[in-house]
Amino acid sequence: MRLKFKRLKEKAVLPKRMTAESAGCDLCACVDRPVLIAPGQTMKIPTGFAAELECDGSYVLLIYARSSLAANHGIAPANCVGVVDVDYRGEIMVPLHNSSQEPYTVLDGERIAQMIVTPVIFPDIEEVTELSDTERGAGGFGSTGKR
Secondary structure, rough: EEEEEEEEOOOOOOOOOOOOOOOOEEEEEEOOOOOOOOOOOOEEEOOOOEEEEEEEOOOOEEEEOOOHHHHHOOEOOOOOOOOOOOOOOOEEEEEEEEEOOEEEOOOOOEEEEEEEEEEOOOOOOOOOOOOOOOOOOOOOOOOOOOO
């Protein structure tokens, strides 16, 4: 399997693993000017590249928060985990949301998220009239208690 990147903007920083054991590679902002994300606001941040994962469709690129941005500044992908399907060839964008009370400025070249290649298991879909019984049944939120 190979993961190819096409630079769409000359100054784009291509994703790379920061250590040999890193699960993913960091994605960097590719912006013409600093982008201010106000408290409660979401901004789509371009990366300046497109990707192609050579596989049979049984893998996906997932975009996660960088823990330091999320923990220290409340900055994380608005959709929690971004999904980049293997047939998508457009620019990878990261919708960053500011959940803090302070504005945050994204700078060009700043590491804003991380991307991980993950297997996809997709079952056959079948409509049925009944589902099997379980101990939990239809018990929803909180039905199993706190401890």
